[in-house]
Amino acid sequence: MFATFRSASVLLLLMTLTLGLLYPGLITLIGQALFPFQANGSILYKDNEAIGSALIAQPFSKAQYFHPRPSSIDYQPMPSSGSNLGPTNENLIKQVETRQHAYLNNNPGVKNTPIDAVTTSGSGIDPDISLANAYAQAARIASVRHKSIDQINQLIKQYTVHRQLGFLGEPHVNVLELNLALDHTQAAKQKNKH
Numbered sequence: 662m663f664a665t666f667r668s669a670s671v672l673l674l675l676m677t678l679t680l681g682l683l684y685p686g687l688i689t690l691i692g693q694a695l696f697p698f699q700a701n702g703s704i705l706y707k708d709n710e711a712i713g714s715a716l717i718a719q720p721f722s723k724a725q726y727f728h729p730r731p732s733s734i735d736y737q738p739m740p741s742s743g744s745n746l747g748p749t750n751e752n753l754i755k756q757v758e759t760r761q762h763a764y765l766n767n768n769p770g771v772k773n774t775p776i777d778a779v780t781t782s783g784s785g786i787d788p789d790i791s792l793a794n795a796y797a798q799a800a801r802i803a804s805v806r807h808k809s810i811d812q813i814n815q816l817i818k819q820y821t822v823h824r825q826l827g828f829l830g831e832p833h834v835n836v837l838e839l840n841l842a843l844d845h846t847q848a849a850k851q852k853n854k855h
Contacts, residue, residue: 705837707844713837718788721840724767725805727790727798729836730777731760734785743783771797789833792821806847816842 692700703715713719718729720736729736733744746753760779765771775794799813806813820834820842 705841707841712841714788715835715838716788718786719837721836724801726840726843727795727802727834727836728767728778730787730790730794731756731779731781732785733781736786738786741784741786743785744781768797768801770800773797788835788837789822790836792817792832792834795834795839802843806843816846 689700704711705713705715717738718732718736720732721728734740734742744753746756757779761774764774764778773793775791775797777791778794778797795817796814799810799817802808803810803813816839817834820839821832822834823832824830
């Protein structure tokens with residue numbers, strides 16, 4: 662019996678060291694060496710101040726910014742989940758109708774509402790929007806920022822993330838990165854005036 666206890670104790674110690682220390686340490690070193698931006702949270706900065714992660718949506722409601730997907734968890738990353746409401750649920754149908762009405766009011770001239778503008782993602786904090794959603798918001802942003810729609814569309818095109826390997830996923834833009842680019846171009850324009 663003592664031999665079994667000793668074998669089990671040695672195995673427990675060995676597995677604790679291997680899986681509790683060595684493996685996580687090795688993965689951390691690899692992550693820091695090969696993917697430091699991602700391993701450190703994909704943090705984005707403005708004027709040397711951390712303002713958010715490229716992986717977590719933030720609420721933007723001002724007219725001069727691109728608006729993210731709706732969030733079922735009010736953009737709080739800790740509970741990260743969808744609403745779990747089915748497509749025939751009356752509450753979901755009302756939410757989608759309310760969001761669609763608000764979206765069309767905020768973006769005059771838009772005829773078709775992109776699906777990601779009125780539905781939440783599975784995580785509730787998806788930082789990306791579809792190109793259709795971004796281009797539908799371009800006229801509003803151009804008007805508020807006194808730019809041409811072509812300038813805003815060019816920025817969308819510049820920040821478009823294409824399909825991985827040419828066939829995985831859909832083209833999209835990261836809302837926080839796009840809004841930072843809008844502010845950067847606005848600041849550069851104002852700096853050039855002075």
